[in-house]
Amino acid sequence: MYDVPGLDRKLGKNKDMFLFLKVTHFDFNNPTHHRMLRTVYTKLTRNKICGSVGKHWEVLGFQHTDPRTDINRSGGLLNVLHLFYFACNHFELLKSAYLLAQDDQQNFPVACVSINITRMVISD
Numbered sequence: 001m002y003d004v005p006g007l008d009r010k011l012g013k014n015k016d017m018f019l020f021l022k023v024t025h026f027d028f029n030n031p032t033h034h035r036m037l038r039t040v041y042t043k044l045t046r047n048k049i050c051g052s053v054g055k056h057w058e059v060l061g062f063q064h065t066d067p068r069t070d071i072n073r074s075g076g077l078l079n080v081l082h083l084f085y086f087a088c089n090h091f092e093l094l095k096s097a098y099l100l101a102q103d104d105q106q107n108f109p110v111a112c113v114s115i116n117i118t119r120m121v122i123s124d
Helices: 009-023 031-045 056-060 068-073 076-089 091-102 110-122
Strands: none
Touching: 009 076, 031 056, 031 076, 031 091, 056 110, 068 076, 068 110, 076 091, 076 110, 091 110
16 A cells, blocks of 8 residues: 555545556456456447457457457556446447547557556556
């Protein structure tokens, strides 16, 4: 545990939870982990089939067929929670970003952008 300058002491437990989620590795064998990521995928793509590993993850903006590589590189489960929260609370905005990412001229990886935003928000 370490102090965050300017953070109200009452928020210390929240800070600890975020740090815990950051170091918790995403695991497809954990049903909650898998369901969160599968929900994001199925809501955005409207595809009901979503295996743990496959090219379909690259469509969502992961760099490889196994999203754990990107998710666990930095931020762990916090990356998935961020994307899941965004999908559940700001779906139209996420859908717009996803569709824009598919554009031939824009062509950016939505999932990796989300991971980078999470990393920037929690960085020291």
